[in-house]
Amino acid sequence: MKRLTKAGLISIPIVVLFLSTLWLAPMWRIDMRAPQYPDGLSMQIWINDVKGDVPIINGLNHYIGMKTIHRDDFREFVFMPIAIVLFMAGGVLVFLLKSKRAYYIWTAAFLVIALCSFTDFYLWEYNYGHNLDPNAPIKVPGMSYQPPLLGYKKLLNFEVLSQPDLAGWFYCAAGVVLTVITFYEWKKK
Amino acid sequence: MKRLSLMLGLVAATAAMQSCKMKTAATAVQGDAASKTYVAPGKYDEYYNFVSGGFNGQVSVYGLPSGRLLKVIPVFSVFPENGYGYSEETKAMLNTTNGSIPWDDQHHLDLSQTNGEQDGRWLFANANNTPRIARIDLTTFKTMEILQIPNSAGNHSSPFITENTEYVVAGTRFSVPLGSEDVPISSFKENFHSTASFISVDKNSGKMDIAFQIVLPGMNLDLSHAGKGPSHDWFFFSSYNTEQAYTLLEVNASQKDKDYIVAVNWKKAEEYAKAGKGKKVSAPYAHNTYDEHTQTATSVIENEVLLLDPKDCPDMVYMIPCPKSPHGCDIDPSGEYIVGSGKLAALIPVFSFSKITKAIGDKQFEGDFKGIPILKYESALYGEVQKPGLGPLHTEFDGRGNAYTSMFLSSEVVKWSLKDLKVLDRAPTYYSVGHLMIPGGDTKKPAGKYLVAYNKITKDRFLPTGPELAQSAQLYDISGDKMQLVLDYPTFGEPHYAQACAASLIKDKQVKFFDINKNKHSYVAMGEKNAKVVRQGNRVDVYMTAIRSHLTPDNIEGVYVGDEVYFHVTNLEQDWDIPHGFAIKNNPNAELLIMPGETVTLKFVPEKQGIYPFYCTDFCSALHQEMSGYLRVSPKGANVPLKFGTGETAETVAAK
DSSP states (O other): OOBOOHHHHHHHHHHHHHHHGGGTSOSEEEEEEETTEEEEEEEEEOSSOEEESHHHHHHHHTTTTOOOOOGGGOTHHHHHHHHHHHHHHHHHHHHHHTBHHHHHHHHHHHHHHHHHHHHHHHHHHHHHHHOOOTTOSOOOTTOOOOOOSSEEEEETTEEEEEEEOHHHHHHHHHHHHHHHHHHHHHHTO | OHHHHHHHHHHHHHHHHHTOOOOOGGGGOOTTHHHHHOOOTTOOOSEEEEEEOBTTOSEEEEEETTTEEEEEEOSSSOBTTTTBTTSTTTGGGGEETTEEOOOOOBOOEEEEEETTEEEEEEEEEEETTTTEEEEEETTTTEEEEEEEOSSOSSBOSOSOBOTTSSEEEEEBSSOEESTTOOOOGGGHHHHEEEEEEEEEEOTTTOOEEEEEEEEEESSEEEEEEEOOGGGTTEEEEEEEOTTOOOSOHHHHTSOSSEEEEEEEEHHHHHHHHHTTOSEEEEEEEEEEEEETTTTEEEEEEEEEEEEEOGGGSTTSEEEEEEESSEEEEEEOTTSOEEEEEETTOSEEEEEEHHHHHHHHHTTOEEEEETTEEEEOHHHHEEEEEESOOSSEEEEEEOSSSEEEEEETTTTEEEEEETTTOOEEEEEEOSSOEEEEEOTTTTSSSOOTTEEEEEESOOTTSSSOOSSOOOEEEEEEEOSSSSOEEEEEEEESSOOOOEEEEEHHHHGGGOOOSOOGGGOOOTTOOOSGGGOEEEEETTEEEEEEEEETTEEESOEEEEEETTOEEEEEEEEOOOSTTOOEEEEETTOSSOOEEEOTTOEEEEEEOOOSOEEEEEEOOSOOSTTGGGOEEEEEEEOTTOOOOOEEESSOOHHHHHHO
């Protein structure tokens, strides 16, 4: 069994530390601005909650018949923390085994979680943006209201900007660390 | 040739005559005035200016230097625009011992102070006709408390405050008999009195209480101001009609060469009150308070006041002779100079506080007025401003050693130096100026950048609107040596005194909406699920909710002619600037404006059967026009069951 290098070993607590920020800060934010909201509206997505101006956004969404957003409707807020905690526990295991292969599997697991969560986020946005109440007061032909996965989009009178928040950046950084170290370990055969 | 030159000379002379026109108002404005008052779109004014509403009974709020009207705060008059005085919650605010009084004459304002500086907590307002004092909260711009003043009439020298807002005062302009004795008017000298009421203000809550009333001889107390710094313990009231006339005052109250400035040592008075030197007498008065948690006002009738008689309380009151029926009574920022403005005097006397103290110590008296010692004029006088103009009324200060006095008759503002009492500058006003206002101009720290003149006559200042005109206010830039007129703007009611403070003092503590979770109103509907209609005898309580863009319930049946229907409307919104309104057809009442998180109640007693639409009156959303409903009123005794809901139709009910 090939042993992890020192760099590989050190990277494990760093990744775990980065991921633990998910409980301290939001991972994603969607900012909205319209003429009558000069200060803007903001929604922060945490690993287990959705916060910010959600009640105000829900109030606005009733015009276009979008479903209201409630924390309890998201199973993700249960699964995501479990997945990340298990992943971090896996890190402890890799650290104890000090095995390169375990590290590769660990990185692969991260990528799978990341892919799944992004796909889920996209589907979530798609559902909210497309499954509109047919009795909605405002119906614009051909219009759907799916927020951007990442970046800027104009939806009727609102400008929408979607991007990682603090913990989200740490999450990305964890991914970068894992990928770089995996390459490094691979090269250092 | 000679003839030609003669003709030319004639033409030249005529032309010269033509250019000899009277000076007009247009020449009073200089080129850069516009840039000094221009507040660009999206920018804020530098000052909040609170302006008394005079005979409209309200307080207006303007921005300075733009002169833009920002808000009207309903205080002593009903305000159908938002339901003040009409809603069940606010009716009690206008209660008095003579029942509900829906109007008053609002003259003066004072912003609360700490250490002689504005603290931006409360604004006090007086009612002149039915003596009352109101306290307005500066985080919500709502009237929170109204206190009736017994044993008084014409509450004019009010609501001036002491340096730390320990007391707010109320002085009687029209002397009246104390109590409700039936006496002939001609017994004025024996039976009529003026009183100076001292109302304590709770440091934390602002709650007002009448601490004591000082009983003074029958005369007219006009204006007042508290001492500051060295004169902290004193309050000064101007007086007129010390002739004690009770008819044709115009002539009979202008006989004496001098009336008085009444100097009251309120610290002493406080001690006497504590020491039991006063007399508790029966005097009913209303005390109305608005509870921010239940969002409801209650009126309590209190029954007693403590009277202090100067005869029993030596060293508490002194009279300072002041020429010709003084009006304004203004104290400079240092607290040393007291400026009395005799309306009919050709000079402005300035008294010195240190000289007054010395004169009292040396007993420099020239007699007494009904037992109250009168100081010798010269012993209290610091000096006189000679030939200031005609009809001096009010004085404000810029904090740089200058005073500004309004001249009613000569229609001008006169700037003079406190140091040598020399006139420095004069600027015309359009027309007949009453009060003046410099932001903080009656405090220890005036902001001497702007001065506003509140004029009594408007005439040609604005586009004419028939016989009844708006009032005119004028803004002057006083930052330089010369006063510069920079803006004219109309005001409403008849502004008397005003106050202004830096916007930064209160701007950031504005309440944006009320937290619905803290709503303790007894008829709140916490969410649409709790909206309901409850009948008890002929009383029907509608617990209604409003949120964009529907009312719940919006269909109500089972109400009969003669029922007392109470619409308790809760605005469920939790965002800034999303009020909802509520009005129902044929209701002989007003509408409601309900702020987010608030519950307000409108009473309706239908007199005829029929379908009564109700709707949201505040354009709240793109679907505002849809925000409406129907009340069915059936004849008395009809067999129509109580029914209510939102979103139910005959089809959906049948499908069930």
